[in-house]
Amino acid sequence: MSEAVLYVVATPIGNLADMTPRAVEVLQSVSLIAAEDTRHSARLMAHFNIKTPMISVHDHNERQRIDRIVQQLGQGESLALISDAGTPLISDPGFVLVRAVREAGFRVVPVPGCSALVAALCAAGLPSDRFIFEGFLPAKTGARRQLLEALAAETRTLIFYESPHRILASLEDMLACFGAERFVVVARELTKTFETIEGQALGELLEWMRGDTNQQKGEFVVLVQGAPAREAEALDPEALRVLDLLLEELPVKQAAGLAARITGLKKNALYQLALERRG
Ligand code: SAM
Numbered sequence: 001m002s003e004a005v006l007y008v009v010a011t012p013i014g015n016l017a018d019m020t021p022r023a024v025e026v027l028q029s030v031s032l033i034a035a036e037d038t039r040h041s042a043r044l045m046a047h048f049n050i051k052t053p054m055i056s057v058h059d060h061n062e063r064q065r066i067d068r069i070v071q072q073l074g075q076g077e078s079l080a081l082i083s084d085a086g087t088p089l090i091s092d093p094g095f096v097l098v099r100a101v102r103e104a105g106f107r108v109v110p111v112p113g114c115s116a117l118v119a120a121l122c123a124a125g126l127p128s129d130r131f132i133f134e135g136f137l138p139a140k141t142g143a144r145r146q147l148l149e150a151l152a153a154e155t156r157t158l159i160f161y162e163s164p165h166r167i168l169a170s171l172e173d174m175l176a177c178f179g180a181e182r183f184v185v186v187a188r189e190l191t192k193t194f195e196t197i198e199g200q201a202l203g204e205l206l207e208w209m210r211g212d213t214n215q216q217k218g219e220f221v222v223l224v225q226g227a228p229a230r231e232a233e234a235l236d237p238e239a240l241r242v243l244d245l246l247l248e249e250l251p252v253k254q255a256a257g258l259a260a261r262i263t264g265l266k267k268n269a270l271y272q273l274a275l276e277r278r279g
Pocket residue numbers: 013014083085086087088089090091092114115116117160161162163187188189190191192219220221
């Protein structure tokens with residue numbers, strides 16, 4: 001395997017002080033930086049005195065850029081991939097490139113840092129042991145509602161990215177699919193001046209946001225508490241008896257696994273229920 005490396009480098013999601021020293025060092029040392037938008041990233045480069053040349057790699061030219069990047073790696077030159085903000089590939093371009101570079105036999109090295117979804121999750125106060133990241137919801141209401149319906153019984157914390165011009169419409173569709181009582185946290189403008197992390201029952205949260213247009217501005221992560229595991233109980237009361245019996249003898253994970261095999265219910269739902277019953 002060649003010594004040349006493609007570094008996948010996270011950059012700040014607002015506050016430039018979140019740039020890691022390792023990110024600066026790597027970006028200064030590589031031969032070329034593949035950036036989602038070179039003009040946007042020029043400001044970051046200037047701030048950190050990074051003079052490395054950049055080329056654009058975005059959704060529309062990623063495949064064409066691969067040959068050039070693989071060729072440069074073949075000549076022993078290391079490169080870095082960045083996106084406009086946060087971690088590349090997370091609702092950002094880069095997956096096709098990373099896969100191609102690995103397939104060509106070169107090393108891909110992560111240089112971790114910010115990602116809005118992790119920043120939001122660690123401050124939201126929602127269960128974080130298991131979660132689903134859904135990225136951006138579909139732009140059209142029909143498709144959006146269809147997806148949300150499919151997620152309504154999901155017991156894990158749900159995480160979405162949202163833009164200011166769709167935040168109200170998306171929350172309204174969530175209300176229709178998840179109900180007004182579901183607890184939702186909106187994390188807005190993380191690491192920036194107007195950072196706001198607000199959690200309320202969805203009905204109240206929507207009212208609060210409708211009442212303050214400032215809260216509709218900026219960048220958003222929406223986190224939705226998972227459906228209560230009790231729904232499994234409602235589906236089949238017998239499952240609860242089975243689970244309780246197994247919990248008397250077995251650890252939570254094993255009890256939930258066995259109960260799932262006996263009852264045919266989802267293991268994850270039974271696991272959540274088992275955790276609750278164990279207190
Ligand atoms: N790659 C990025 C990451 O690692 O988080 C995400 C890029 S995606 C194109 C941009 C979306 O991320 C925004 O529309 C918003 O939903 C979310 N986002 C990015 N920065 C944010 C911030 N400072 N506060 C809240 N959400 C943010």
